[in-house]
Each structure stands twice: as structure tokens, then as C-alpha cells.
Amino acid sequence: MIANDKPAPDSTAEEQLLNGTGRKSGKRWLLIQPVSNTSMMVDSGSVSMPLNLMMVATLVGRLFEVDFIDERLGDAVPEDFSGYDVVAITSRTLNARKAFRIADAAKKQGKIALLGGVHPTMSLEEAQAHATSIVYGEIESVWPELAQDVIDGTVKPLYRAEALKPMNAMLRPDFSYALRSRNSRKYSSRIPILATKGCPVGCNFCTTPTIYGKNYRYRDIGLVLDEMRYHQERLGKEGAHFSFMDDNISFRPGYFKELLSQMGWLNIRWNANISMNFLHDPEIAELAAWSGCDLMSIGFESLNPETLKSMHKGSNKLDNYGKVVKNLHDQGIAIQGYFMFGFDNDSRESFQMTYDFIMENRIDFPVFSLVTPFPGTPYFDEMKPRLRHFDWDKYDTYHYMFEPTGIGTDSFLENFVKIQKEVYGARAIMRRMKGKPLNWVWLANLQMNRFTRGLKPAMYL
Numbered sequence: 001m002i003a004n005d006k007p008a009p010d011s012t013a014e015e016q017l018l019n020g021t022g023r024k025s026g027k028r029w030l031l032i033q034p035v036s037n038t039s040m041m042v043d044s045g046s047v048s049m050p051l052n053l054m055m056v057a058t059l060v061g062r063l064f065e066v067d068f069i070d071e072r073l074g075d076a077v078p079e080d081f082s083g084y085d086v087v088a089i090t091s092r093t094l095n096a097r098k099a100f101r102i103a104d105a106a107k108k109q110g111k112i113a114l115l116g117g118v119h120p121t122m123s124l125e126e127a128q129a130h131a132t133s134i135v136y137g138e139i140e141s142v143w144p145e146l147a148q149d150v151i152d153g154t155v156k157p158l159y160r161a162e163a164l165k166p167m168n169a170m171l172r173p174d175f176s177y178a179l180r181s182r183n184s185r186k187y188s189s190r191i192p193i194l195a196t197k198g199c200p201v202g203c204n205f206c207t208t209p210t211i212y213g214k215n216y217r218y219r220d221i222g223l224v225l226d227e228m229r230y231h232q233e234r235l236g237k238e239g240a241h242f243s244f245m246d247d248n249i250s251f252r253p254g255y256f257k258e259l260l261s262q263m264g265w266l267n268i269r270w271n272a273n274i275s276m277n278f279l280h281d282p283e284i285a286e287l288a289a290w291s292g293c294d295l296m297s298i299g300f301e302s303l304n305p306e307t308l309k310s311m312h313k314g315s316n317k318l319d320n321y322g323k324v325v326k327n328l329h330d331q332g333i334a335i336q337g338y339f340m341f342g343f344d345n346d347s348r349e350s351f352q353m354t355y356d357f358i359m360e361n362r363i364d365f366p367v368f369s370l371v372t373p374f375p376g377t378p379y380f381d382e383m384k385p386r387l388r389h390f391d392w393d394k395y396d397t398y399h400y401m402f403e404p405t406g407i408g409t410d411s412f413l414e415n416f417v418k419i420q421k422e423v424y425g426a427r428a429i430m431r432r433m434k435g436k437p438l439n440w441v442w443l444a445n446l447q448m449n450r451f452t453r454g455l456k457p458a459m460y461l
Helices: 013-017 051-060 093-108 118-122 124-128 143-152 208-212 221-235 253-263 282-290 305-310 318-330 348-361 378-386 409-423 426-433 440-453
Strands: 028-033 065-070 086-090 112-116 133-136 158-160 191-193 241-244 269-273 293-301 334-341 365-370
Touching: 028 051, 051 065, 051 086, 086 093, 093 112, 093 118, 112 118, 118 124, 118 133, 118 208, 124 133, 191 221, 221 253, 253 282, 282 293, 282 318, 293 318, 318 334, 318 348, 334 348, 348 409, 348 426, 365 409, 365 440, 409 426, 409 440, 426 440
Parallel strands: 028 065, 028 086, 086 112, 112 133, 133 158, 191 241, 241 269, 269 293, 293 334, 334 365
Antiparallel strands: none
8 A cells, every 4th residue: 555644643732732621622714716707617516525625624624613605506605704713715716706796795804714726825915905915825834823823812924834744644524514504415425535635746737736737636545445445334325436636646646546445445436637648548438447446537638739839738638548548448438528618729720629529539528728828837827918908807718818819719619619500410419429438427417418509609708
């Protein structure tokens, strides 16, 4: 069994902060997951359990009283924060404006307004104008200092770890904070879980290197399996379905293969985002199928080699695309394929090549997005002079950010709408999905058929 960290110590910093009393501080936290304001299919229907905030709630709950609100479920954020000492809001770019408004209101009422998540980390100076304090990156690595400062009333403007905490010290997330909501039925039945953090690949449009550095950390496999068994017991069923939230779970093949080998004895189903850098190996697909994988999400991104080169996507080799798909499909594993459009190398032919690849390889669930340079990334700095706007509500990968040099705006958007309508047309769905199990992937295709019929170029502006 592979391990990379020593087990978490018995005497934790949190226990030391309790001063031997065994009692929590009298201070109360409100954790908030804001909804996004985008007009597209984001934060609608079934939403995933917010794993990162559940990890925060579990950590905070050892020392403080904690309430949790998820606006995506329809839960309302109170106007009056008088019952709380700390109002902590997570934010990604597309809900940053909403997060800032909440933080402004809390700060105005004299509360500690704490902002964390991807956008405050990537756009630090902007976020600091709205918050009492910013958590840069992950909260686990700054928690003892932050917790003591909250207790003492001496909160600093910024908490940024000098070193990231080993993952074996991570507490098992307590989902009860989210499940208290009367709207919790809207959460997806898939259980989010984390085995690794980070991705050393370093794509120039990705936020992960800033959040976690280029370090690659992973949990002892026994801890991952124990968490899976816990949820099987909690749900009273053997067929639990897990979603790995890792940025790149397959980066270390030895660890990944050992994890799959052990998972195969649990009788579970799972899916994950995965790099395709070694999926050309049939053994991986065989192991994945044996361990219960029913879907892998793969960023094919583009069929243009020059585009892949410009993205620094070295793990994507066009010669392997067909082999990767065949290996997974031969094992009955469905593929959620991600395809991006809007790079300068794109042309009308880019759309046709992508359509042909999807149909010839019968990609089960294609997902199309528009190139979006996110603040704080090298790609944002490069493209900033060409960006049409800085309306964070539209930074959802579904809005048009800039005009590619190879194709004009009107033609580009017409082709972007066309490929979606054609791929999700009734005949195309039947061709791609014929003979495959009637499961949620079929249902997702039918939902996309209805959605894409109403698409118009103007919706993406």
C-alpha cells in the first residue's frame, strides 16, 4: 500500500486551542456558497455537494459553532448577520460579484468578512477591497493561525501558507452541515471525494498551480478506502457512486493503479476527471472498469496540434486520441469529452474536425466551452488587452471573451451553435449512443437535445 505522509498526529493544533477545556469557542461562523448569475446552464438543476466548503465546515466546527448556506439550492442569505462573528464566503470568478456583495454587507455590520476560494486567490487585490481578510489558497494550511486570531479578535488581512499541509492530516468531510438544508434533495447523489491535490502539468489557462502550487500531494490509499466505506455504511447501500474531485488523479500512475486495485473490492461506482497522458495503456482502462468506473471526463480540448501546443497541453497527443477512446469504450466506460473553442488557431475547419472526431468515436457526452482567460493565470495576462469585458458574471466558459484571429465573431458563434445542435440532434444521439446502457448518460443527452434546440449566437455575447 502506497503512502506519502505520516498519519495525522494525535495532538492537533485545534485541540491545543481548546486549552484543555473540551469546549468550543463561543463565536459563530456562517459559511456561504453563493449562486452564480450566469444566464447559461450553471448552478441549475442538480448541483454537486460543495466538498471544499464541507472540508472547511468540518475544520471550523471543531472550535466554533457553524451554520452553512448554499444559495444554489434556493437557501437565502440573511440580510442581518447579527447572530454571527464570522461570515465566510467562497468564490470562483463567475460568482465573485455576488460574493463581494455579501462580504460588503457583513463587513458593514462589523463582522469578520472572510473571502476564500479560487477568485480571491487569483485576484487578491480586488478581493481585499471587500473583505476583512482573505484566505489565499487552501484554508487547512493556515487554520491554526487563523483560528487563534478569530478567538483573540486579531484577524489579519491575509492568510497565506508558507508550506502546504500533508493530505493525510485532512479530516473526513462532514456532509451533515449541507444536508441540514430542507432543499438538500437538490444535491447530486454522487459523493464527492478527494485522493490527490494539485497538477504539475501547468497549462497556461489553469488556476490550479496558483491555488496548490505545482506540488502533487496524495492521501494514503487506506484513508481514501476508509472514507468510501464510511459513506457506504452511512447510505446503507453497497452501490455508492463517488465523484473524484481531484485535478489530476492519474498523474502518478503507480499510486493510481494501486488505488484502483484496492477499490475493486468495494463494489462501488465512480467517475473522475483524468489526464489522458497514459490512458493509451489498455491496463488502465481494464483496472478502471474492474474498480467500478462508469465514466471518465477527459479534456480533449482541441483537434488542432498548434492549439494544443499554445495551451502547453503536452499530455494531449493527437495520435493517442482514438486509442484512448477505444480502450475505455472496450471496457464499457463512458466518456465525457471536453472541447474548447476560441483559440487564435481556430477556423471553420476546427469545428468540422471536432464534429467528425466526436461522431466517429461515438463520444458519449461532449461538452463544449469557449476559451475563457481567468484572472491571475498567464493566459489572462497575455489576452487582457483583447478581452471584450471584465464582467465576472460572464466568466463561465459559455460567453465570448475575444475574437480569434482566424475567424470573425459572427462566423465563429454561428459555428459554435451549429456544432452543438448537430451533435445533440436526435439522429446524432442515436448514432453515438446506440447499443449503450440506458442510464444517466442517455438522459443527459436528451436534456442537451432540448437545451441546444433553443441556442442562438446572441446568447453567448
